[in-house]
Amino acid sequence: MHRTHPAHLGQPTGSAELAMLDVYMPMMKSSAIISAGRLGLFEALVDGPLTAEELAGKIASSLRGTSTLVDFLVAIGYLEKRGDAFANTASTQRWFTSAGQVDYTPGLLWTHESWSMMANLAETIRKGEPEKTLWEAMVEKPHLGPLFSSYMGAFAADLGPDLLRFVPVQPGYRRLLDLGGSHGLHSIRFCRQYPQLDALIVDMPSALTKTGPEIEKAGLSGRIALSPGTLQESDWGAPADLVFYLSVAHNHSADENRAAIRQIGESMNPGGLLVIHEYLAETSLDAMNAAFRLTLLLETGTQTHRHEDYCAWLTAAGFSAIERIDLEPREKGSLILARR
Numbered sequence: 001m002h003r004t005h006p007a008h009l010g011q012p013t014g015s016a017e018l019a020m021l022d023v024y025m026p027m028m029k030s031s032a033i034i035s036a037g038r039l040g041l042f043e044a045l046v047d048g049p050l051t052a053e054e055l056a057g058k059i060a061s062s063l064r065g066t067s068t069l070v071d072f073l074v075a076i077g078y079l080e081k082r083g084d085a086f087a088n089t090a091s092t093q094r095w096f097t098s099a100g101q102v103d104y105t106p107g108l109l110w111t112h113e114s115w116s117m118m119a120n121l122a123e124t125i126r127k128g129e130p131e132k133t134l135w136e137a138m139v140e141k142p143h144l145g146p147l148f149s150s151y152m153g154a155f156a157a158d159l160g161p162d163l164l165r166f167v168p169v170q171p172g173y174r175r176l177l178d179l180g181g182s183h184g185l186h187s188i189r190f191c192r193q194y195p196q197l198d199a200l201i202v203d204m205p206s207a208l209t210k211t212g213p214e215i216e217k218a219g220l221s222g223r224i225a226l227s228p229g230t231l232q233e234s235d236w237g238a239p240a241d242l243v244f245y246l247s248v249a250h251n252h253s254a255d256e257n258r259a260a261i262r263q264i265g266e267s268m269n270p271g272g273l274l275v276i277h278e279y280l281a282e283t284s285l286d287a288m289n290a291a292f293r294l295t296l297l298l299e300t301g302t303q304t305h306r307h308e309d310y311c312a313w314l315t316a317a318g319f320s321a322i323e324r325i326d327l328e329p330r331e332k333g334s335l336i337l338a339r340r
């Protein structure tokens with residue numbers, strides 16, 4: 001993800017003379033950056049510049065291949081040349097290495113997988129829904145679930161400080177219900193910050209493969225439990241004071257969200273707080289939102305929803321004091337807080 005929202009995002013990059021550049025260059029740029037992530041090239045440069053020979057040795061690749069790749073990465077501003085050596089640019093170091101605030105390398109690994117799924121976009125558009133949802137693909141290919149959860153974990157690491165800042169946890173709150181909680185990072189962060197909280201994470205088994213060990217590593221096994229299964233079928237346990245529905249609504253239809261929010265309302269203690277994180281569909285879609293909707297059509301057959309939709313579902317479920325917080329930068333999406 002980008003820190004800023006450049007005006008050219010999504011605009012044609014091809015020249016009037018050769019419009020095919022608009023197809024060819026994004027493909028090459030994307031596949032070069034993904035390949036660098038898969039080879040561990042950016043991480044190999046985390047401690048400083050290396051010559052092409054040194055770098056090739058470190059990533060166990062041919063000198064010819066490595067040199068061709070780094071030349072392109074220099075040309076597109078991901079690496080810089082320093083004498084005979086190559087170094088990460090500040091932005092690459094920040095976004096795609098362990099030295100950065102959040103390492104989005106899992107996003108590169110995930111995009112490698114999603115590349116082949118994207119090949120079926122035309123068929124999905126013809127049909128109006130995916131042949132197979134991402135969740136079905138995860139059952140068939142078990143390596144996809146943990147990869148997706150790690151990618152979501154990178155977003156969660158970025159979003160975590162905003163959540164702590166904007167979500168008011170009352171001293172009397174005891175029970176956190178993290179619906180679609182995946183990697184568990186949000187529950188871990190809140191349980192660490194608020195010692196009075198216990199949490200239950202509900203998600204599909206494919207999303208939870210690494211969550212137990214992460215909770216154990218955080219020393220929170222006694223306070224955070226897992227409930228594997230779909231939201232629609234699994235046990236949500238005792239009534240909650242704080243409910244997270246973070247980046248889950250875009251994986252559901254309007255009817256499913258209306259039903260889920262009604263069930264959340266019914267399963268909460270009075271005075272409780274529901275926190276929704278989403279990428280809201282605005283009346284005029286920007287390129288990123290429109291691209292995300294195309295991805296959702298292909299992956300899950302769902303879509304982003306409008307702020308008005310959430311307000312209607314929340315009001316019908318008995319929530320009040322609905323508050324919308326647009327995060328900065330805007331690529332981080334929005335929070336909707338509602339009280340029961």
Ligand SMILES: C[S@@+](CC[C@H](N)C(=O)[O-])C[C@H]1O[C@@H](n2cnc3c(N)ncnc32)[C@H](O)[C@@H]1O
Pocket residue numbers: 152153155156179180181182183202203204207229230231232245246247248251277
């Ligand atoms: C985009 S990820 C967000 C993960 C996490 N809440 C976060 O904010 O980082 C959506 C999560 O919802 C889960 N999910 C989607 N549909 C679900 C369903 N019907 N039942 C349970 N979990 C579901 C997915 O497995 C995935 O972990």
